[in-house]
Each structure stands twice: as C-alpha cells, then as structure tokens.
Amino acid sequence: MAGELSLSRARLEAPFVRKVEELSGQNPYACYQCGKCAAGCLFAEHMDLLPNQVIRLLQLGDEAVLQAKAPWVCASCLACTVRCPKGVDIARIMEALRQMALRQGLSPVQFHLDREYPQIALVGAYRKVTP
Ligand code: SF4
Ligand code: SF4
Structure with missing residues (x-):
C-alpha cells in the first residue's frame, strides 16, 4: 500500500469507487x-489496513x-x-470490496479443511467467498 500517490480528477472519479458505492x-x-x-473494531489488530484507512484509499x-x-x-x-x-456503513463497504475482489480473482482466502471447525465458522467463511 505504501508508495507515491499522485492525485488526478480521473483517479478521484475512478469507476471502481463508483462500483463500491453502487x-x-x-x-x-x-x-x-x-x-x-x-x-x-475488535479485529483491527489483525488487519493490514484499519477500517478508516480502507475508506481513505x-x-x-x-x-x-x-x-x-x-x-x-x-x-x-x-x-x-x-x-x-x-x-x-463500513461493514457494507467491506462486503462490496470482497465482492469486487472475488470478481477480479483477488481473494486471499484459502480453506484448510484438515481439521474439524465449528459449523458457524464454515458458514461465515463460505459466505465471504460467495460473490
Ligand atoms: S464490521 Fe468489520 S471493520 Fe467494522 S468493526 Fe466489525 S470487524 Fe471491524
Ligand atoms: S468511517 Fe465514520 S467512524 Fe470511520 S473514520 Fe470515517 S467518519 Fe469516522
């Protein structure tokens, strides 16, 4: 995420942002x-970007x-x-970003079903990878 960032009108009106809004x-x-x-956010310490940083990008x-x-x-x-x-509603924005990442094949999620998990954990995980 680090690096140079040049702003332009085209960038600020990026179609992908309109899609997230939609x-x-x-x-x-x-x-x-x-x-x-x-x-x-109880999960912030495990995130590479804080929720407000996601919004900022x-x-x-x-x-x-x-x-x-x-x-x-x-x-x-x-x-x-x-x-x-x-x-x-940041949770809805996070959901939209997951959907878009899935559609672009960018999902980092991998399942390792070599042990038993609580059913609710599997339901939650599969829900995330369903576009
Ligand atoms: S919805 Fe997501 S980003 Fe918001 S507080 Fe919960 S875990 Fe954090
Ligand atoms: S999304 Fe809301 S709570 Fe989070 S930084 Fe922006 S204004 Fe504040």
Whole structure:
C-alpha cells in the first residue's frame, strides 16, 4: 500500500469507487477520518489496513484497496457502523470490496479443511467467498 500517490480528477472519479458505492449503497466521501470505526473494531489488530484507512484509499481512488486483507478479516460485526458519526456503513463497504475482489480473482482466502471447525465458522467463511 505504501508508495507515491499522485492525485488526478480521473483517479478521484475512478469507476471502481463508483462500483463500491453502487454495491454498498454507501458514500465513502462522507467519512471525515475521525477514526472511531478503527478504535472500536475488535479485529483491527489483525488487519493490514484499519477500517478508516480502507475508506481513505477509496476516497483517493486507490485501487490497491482491492488487494487489502482487511475486508477478509472483517467479521461484519457492525461495531464500526454503529460508531460512525457520519452514518457510513463500513461493514457494507467491506462486503462490496470482497465482492469486487472475488470478481477480479483477488481473494486471499484459502480453506484448510484438515481439521474439524465449528459449523458457524464454515458458514461465515463460505459466505465471504460467495460473490
Ligand atoms: S467512524 Fe465514520 S467518519 Fe469516522 S473514520 Fe470511520 S468511517 Fe470515517
Ligand atoms: S464490521 Fe468489520 S471493520 Fe467494522 S468493526 Fe466489525 S470487524 Fe471491524
């Protein structure tokens, strides 16, 4: 994710961001980077990008966000969503990013079914890889 970032109108109007808006029904530009979502996310320490950083990359039109692991770590618990003072449903944005990554073959998810898992864990995991 690190590196030089040059902004342009085309970048800020990137079609992939419009697609995320369409799939999630959310406006990432409503976010003002207060960080309350990240502060309340129980899974943040396992993410490569914090929830607010995911939103920031979207605002900047940086398609590298589709390769982030954070949306796959996200458990759709909605803690961020209820904390957001701007009403941004981050969980829905994470879901949209997973869908788009799946469609582009960018899913980092691998299943290792060499041991028994609780059924709910398998249901949750398979739900993520169903576009
Ligand atoms: S809580 Fe909402 S406004 Fe604050 S950083 Fe997260 S998405 Fe942005
Ligand atoms: S919905 Fe995802 S990003 Fe939001 S708090 Fe829960 S695990 Fe974190």
